[in-house]
Amino acid sequence: MSFKPITQITSKTLVLPASNIDTDQIMPARFLTMTTKTGLGKHLFHDWRYNDDGTETDHELNSLAAKDCQILIGGHNFGCGSSREHAPWALTDYGFRVVMSSEIADIFRGNSLKNGLLPIVIDKAAHQWLLDHPSEEVTVDLESCEVRLPKNGGTYKFEIDAFSRHCLMQGIDEMGYLQGQSDALDTFEARYERN
Amino acid sequence: MAKTLFDKVWDRHVVIPETPEHPATLYIGLHLIHEVTSPQAFSVLKERGLSVRRPDRTLATIDHSTPTLISPDGSRPYVTPQAERQVETLLTNAKTHGIETHGWDSPHRGIVHVMSPELGATQPGMTIVCGDSHTSTHGAFGAIAFGIGTTQVGHVLANQSILMRKPKTMAIEINGTLGHGVTPKDIILAIIAKIGIGGGTGYALEYRGNVFEDMSMDGRMTVCNMSIEAGARCGMIAPDQTTFDYLKGRKYTPKDFNAACKDWLSLQTDKGAKFDKTVIMAAEDIRPMVTYGTHPGMAIAIDSLIPPADTAADKSALDYMQVTSGTAMSGTKINRVFIGSCTNSRMEDLRAAANILRGQSIAQSVTAIVVAGSETIKAEAEAEGLHEVFLKAGAQWREPGCSMCLGMNGDIGAPGELIISTSNRNFAGRQxxxxxxxxxxxxxxxxxxxxxxxxDPRSVMAPPIPCKPNLGSPA
Known part of the structure; x- marks a missing residue:
């Protein structure tokens, strides 16, 4: 087991409304020289959170309230750009367990699923509600694939690949699953090498 | 049933087909690794006592954190001790696991997406992955090539396969005659501007039409390289004689090359094959392009005006760039020039830049660096005397690597500076x-x-050679 399983999360949201937030913003390249996964949270959105002299800006991510938010609401097309897995590592190290947007870039979405960070592509109306209502307590239920909004915001279904859902709910990673396919792989490989 | 190029290559690599319950297990023909996205994957192998399944299908190099300068004493000035440790970690991991590595002592070392094609390791019909989103570059050869995260780097090291659902397919068709001064970079920027930075999300692209058929391999690599900037993990061009001419005689190409070419030719999309989506553009409509905002989709023809900012994100992008809607990008003062990156650091790119800089001097206020994509290109460019053209013009001629594309190695600009760059991303703070x-x-x-x-490059380029009308009958 490599991460904490997710079934249901109820938390206040933190909203970063800009569209096309790229992984260079989430984790600037100059912090990619590390050879471990831990402790990246302090560099999350570094150039938004710190001044040139290293002091903290007044960005919301530096507030005490933000530390309790497990659900991040991003603008459209969140996580585009570089494939760096340092982005979800930093987000989970900071404390996020869910990221929601009206669109999430492919590689970032895949990387998130593998690190116990649930990426949810949500209906446009729900996304707009979330953008308009920061810091509300929202419930994400992976069992029923529902996002429940407070204050009559409604309940919205979301789609997630059955396999990814299973892995997130059980807290299992894919390495073991692939290792279990070694016979099929041997057979395939023998044929592949002949051709 | 008629199949697309993507379908044919995909089908050849399915170990276990996908079902509603689980994704497909896809076999990986070639795994490229570099220092930035592999150390944590090797750590996972070590923790679990796993070995590398196919070191012979894995190729390593160092490119991102590597200095592009050499100190007078011959040492390499790393930006931080941590950057040096990262490079050393890659070299140690590769050696431990018996992976062919092109480190400092290799004449082939280079940006991973430049080096692999040069070695002929990149071949049509393959599946190629790397912990780097610009792996899409290799699609220029008719391979399914895409970037993966570090967890999947670990999966491929241990199992030579990944779990993945099949993406949808999108054809980008461009036919016609390109205008003077229009390059592959302009074409891909025009495509991204049209379909949008997220327009390719969930799709595998195939670039089709005479514009791509007539394009060199260097140009095709530039186009496929930036597929990810439209959100598409991979972009492909069907293998043809141009592909085969490029590959012939390279180190890793198959022994029975003619038989391989025959097979590769059969990968071309069948007549009548259906794409999930088709985008059609006309070559005549494309002009030299520049970006004006903070993502690659914010691009315009160099002789047109910056469009209105409709959203808060657009407004903040223009503010960051210190540019105004309704004005032109041409004429804006620049501080630096970067010619390099996996997008534009190949011979064709360096020749094109040298042709313009030959006998000229760069402006006194400008710092220009030229960084070849690989040791191979550096040597070839020097044999042609291109480095002298750059040096005489006042530019710096650096050691190969990713350099100022993402500035991991310390090759960066100062706050507020404007860099005109042949790289692939104009995200805020990237350089x-x-x-x-x-x-x-x-x-x-x-x-x-x-x-x-x-x-506008057309203002300094030699005019196009007009086609001679065919007057009268041949002698």
């Missing part, structure tokens, strides 16, 4: 905190280096 990036072709970057302002 250093507060740095403003304008993406363009090598021709546009070189022309701008001379004037010190963003300059």
């Amino acid at each position: 250093g905190p507060g740095v403003r990036t304008v993406l363009a072709s090598p021709e546009t970057a070189a022309a701008s280096a001379i004037t010190g302002i963003i300059t």
Whole structure:
């Protein structure tokens, strides 16, 4: 087991409304020289959170309230750009367990699923509600694939690949699953090498 | 049933087909690794006592964190001790696991997406992955090639396969005659501007039409390289004689080359094959392009005006770039020029830049660096005397690597500076905190280096040779 399983999360949201937030913003390249996964949270959105002299800006991510938010609401097309897995590592190290947007870039979405960070592509109306209502307590239920909004915001279904859902709910990673396919792989490989 | 190029290559690599319950297990023909996205994957192998399943299908190099300067004493000035440790970690891991590595002592070392094609390791019909989103570059050969995260790097090291659902397919068709000064970089920027930075999300692209058929391999690599900037993990071009001519005689190409070519030719999309989506553009409509905002989709023809900012994100992008709607990018003062990156650091790119800089001097206010994509290209360019053209013009000629594309190695600009760059991303801060990036072709970057302002390359290029009308009958 490599991460904490997710079934249901109820938390206040933190909203970063800009569209096309790229992984260079989430984790600037100059912090990619590390050879471990831990402790990246302090560099999350570094150039938004710190001044040139290293002091903290007044960005919301530096507030005490933000530390309790497990659900991040991003603008459209969140996580585009570089494939760096340092982005979800930093987000989970900071404390996020869910990221929601009206669109999430492919590689970032895949990387998130593998690190116990649930990426949810949500209906446009729900996304707009979330953008308009920061810091509300929202419930994400992976069992029923529902996002429940407070204050009559409604309940919205979301789609997630059955396999990814299973892995997130059980807290299992894919390495073991692939290792279990070694016979099929041997057979395939023998044929592949002949051709 | 008629199949697309993507379908054919995909089908050849399915170990276990996908079902509603689980994704497909896809076999990986070639795994490229570098220092930035592999150390944590090797750590996972070590923790679990796993070995590398196919070191012979894995190729390693160092490119991202590597210095592009050499100190007078011959040492390499790493930006931080941590960067040096990262490079050393890659070299140690690769050696431990018996992976062929092109480190400092290799004449082939280079940006991973430049080096692998040069070695002939990249081949049509393959599946290729790397912990780097610009792996899409290799699609230029008719391979399914895409970037993966570090967890999947671990999966491929241990199992030579990944779990993945099949993406949808999108055809990008461009036919017609390209205008003077229009390069592959301009074409891909025009495509991204049209379909949008997220327009390709969930799709595998196939670039089709005579514009791509007539394009060199260097140009095709530039186009496929930036597929990810439209959100598409991979972009492909069907293998043809141009592909085969490029590959012939390279180190890793198959022994029975003719038989391989025959097979590769059969990968072309069948007549009548259906794509999930088709986008059609006309070659005549494409002009030299520059970006004006903070993502590659914010691109315009160099002789047009910055469009209105409709959203808060657009407004903040224009603020960051210090540009105004309704004005032109051409004429904007630049501070630096970067010619390099996995997008535009190949021979064709360097020749194009040199042709413009030959006999010229770059503006006094401008710092220009030229960084070949690999040791192979550096040597070839030097044999042609291109480095002398750059040096005489006042540019720096650096050691190969990713360099200022993402500035991991310390090659960055100062806050507020504007860099015209042949790289692939103009995200805020990508080339250093507060740095403003304008993406363009090598021709546009070189022309701008001379004037010190963003300059339409057509104003300094030799006019096109007019086609001679066929008058009268042949003698």
